[in-house]
Amino acid sequence: MAGRQSQGEAPPASQPARPAQGAGGKAEPKQRSTSVVILALMIAMLLAMLDNMIVGTAMPTIVGELGGLDHLSWVVTAYALATAASTPIWGKLGDMYGRKGVFLTSIAIFLGGSALSGMAQSMGELIGFRAVQGLGAGGLMVGVMAIIGDLVPPRERGRYQGIMAGVMAVAMIGGPLVGGTLTDHLGWxxxxxxxxxxxxxxxxxxxxxxxxxxxxxxxRIDYTGAALLTVGITALVLITTWGGNEYAWGSAQILGLGALGVLSLVAFVYVEQRVAEPVLPLHIFRNRNFTLVTAIGFLTGFVMFGSTTFLPLYQQTVQGASATNSGLLLLPMLLGMLVVSLVAGRVTTQTGKYKIFPIVGGFLIMAGMFLLSLMDTETTRFTSGVYMAVLGMGMGCLMQTTMLVAQNSVEMKDMGVGSSSATLFRTLGGSFGVAILGALFTSQVQDTMAERAGDQGAAVTSGSAQLDPASLPKLPAAIRDAYTHAVADGSHQVFLWGALISIAAFVAAWFVKEVPLRGAAKPADGDEAQADQPAPVAEPV
Structure with missing residues (x-):
């Protein structure tokens, strides 16, 4: 029966009408409505993606004006941590009370955080206001993914994967460019x-x-579970940020945070097994594919956020690029991601096969990070561009494929929490990645400065040092040369550790089982076909 429908016959009366069927009647306006909805969702997705990419190229200038090099990573970490903490709640609220109102609320909170961040007068204020932005961003990303999951069956979702990849590319290409241009001409x-x-x-x-x-x-919303999860996540991220930097690893502060994090997460698991409406249902992790792709998503976020945070700093400090040019220099990575994501989406739609993409993506990310770790003060922009293209192709294989597999692994009633869980672990990966890699970067920079320039060099990179690109030419030649080598050494540490972490993603990808995507061309019978189709959620406008 499914084969006949694919040739243009109308679905049975008991089956929800599909927009692609028929020539006229209600199908065409419904198809147009879905297209308009997808376009509107892409605008919202662009909003969240653009903010991440715009900030990267402006960070050296922000640090130069507000000070606080040692808090650089927290401008990103606060945003990511707030996003992670709020994501499960947004997903559950959408499942329980409807997605539209929840989604609009998240946009409003995001915009409020944006306005406040622009008015920040200190690094502390900026970090706090970025956290407000992150609260809204958690609802933006999970809302887009969950609504698309309701509208489009997984087998057909590959067609929209190219659109989402295009939006990401516009954000990632336009973000650094717009961010650099605004920073250079209007201010950060x-x-x-x-x-x-x-x-x-x-x-x-x-x-x-x-x-x-x-x-x-x-x-009722599981506020107890949400609070325990937030406390546990925050404690662990603070350990990775403060350990060996603000406090010694064996200090009472770090050990206390470790105990708090472990106890909170153990209590969270206990609560989730007993509440009627858990904020993060543990039964979805019984599906092997879901568990594997969320782990891969965590590792991908770890590597991706780490690379995009520190690449502009390397380009501006070591390669002498302006904020605008450092955005343009990211083009090889972003174009590689776009092209590969388009190919992956088309192949997935036509064949229903997807396992190869996590495997290839894991290998390419591992290779790209290792190549980036080879960069030093003599590396040309062309060479670093080739390395970034390899990393971008790996991201293109993984970014949308992992979400597709995650959504295909949960029931329709759990689409919101499934999408939010996958988003949560990717965001957590980014938060941990920036915190851990940021600590390694800062430590290496300070060690190299002390080694090459003695006490004077160590003083330059301590506290609220003014190390924006504009101030570098004003430094003594010896200090400037030492700082250039210090940033190159710090970048080497970041990318080398990223390559090692990527090995785990590559290994995990081999264990993903290729389960047929819902909405496949040949279901066993009419009932199965009906079960595979999501209920229509878009009305003609």
Missing amino acids: RWIFYINLPLGAVALFAISAVLHLPKKRSEG
Whole structure:
């Protein structure tokens, strides 16, 4: 029966109408409605993605004005940590009360955090306001993924994978370029203010075209579980950030945080097994594929955030690029990701096969990070561009494929928490990656400065040192040369450890089982076909 439908016959009356079927009637407006909804969702996705990429190229200038080189990673970590802590709650709220209102609320919070970040007068304020942004961003990303999961069956989702990859590429290519241009000509505060008009467009578009069935659950949000998870995550990230830096690894502060993190997570698992509406249902992890791809997503986030955070600093300090040019120098990585993601989406849609992509992606990320670890003060921009292209191709194989497999591994009723869990672990990976790699980077920079320039060099990189690119030419030649080598050495440590972490993702990818995607062309019978199709959630506009 499915084979006949694929040739244009209408589905049975008991099956939800599919937009692609028929020539006229309700199918065409429904198809147009879905397309408009997807476009509006992509605008919201662009909003969250653009903010991540804009900040990277402006970080050296921000540190130069506000000070606090030792807190550099926290500008990213605070955002990622707040996103991680709020993601499960956003996903569960969407499952229980409907996605549209929850989604619009997350956009509003994100825009409020953007405005406040632009007005920050100290590094502490900026970190706090970035956390507010992160709270909203958690709802943006999981909302987009969950709504697309409702609208489009996994087998057909490969077609939209190219669109999502295109949005990511626009954000990643345009973000550094726009961020660098704004920083060079208008000031770094405009990298946050630029979110406001884009966010207004997203709010209007989503309000106007997204029509979802209203739902109201009698269940209650698992606030106890959410609080325990937040405490556990925060404690572990603080350990990775402060350990060996602010406090000794054997200090009471670090040991206390370790005990708090472990106890909180153990209590979280206990609570989730007993509440009626767990914020993170543990039964979804009984599916091997889901567990594997969330682990791969964690490792991918660890590596991706680490590389994109410290690459601009290397390019501006060691290779002498401006903030604008350092954004353009990321193009090889971003174009590699876009091209490979488009190919992966097309192949997945046409064949239903996807296992090869996590395997190839894991290998390419591992190879790309190792190649980047070879960079030093003599590495040319062309050579570093080739290395970044390899890393980008690995990301293109993994970014959307892992989410696709995760959503295909849960029931439709768990689409929200499934999407939020996959997003949570990727975000956690980014948070841990920036914190751990940032600590390694800072430690290596300080060690190299002390070794090459003695006490004077150590003083330059301690506390609130003013080390933006504009101030480097003002330093004595010996100090400037020492700092260039220090940043190169710090980058080497970051990428080498990233390559080692990537080995685990490559190994895990081999154990993913290729389960047929829902919405495949040949279900066993009509009932199965019906079960595979999601209920229509977009109304004609």
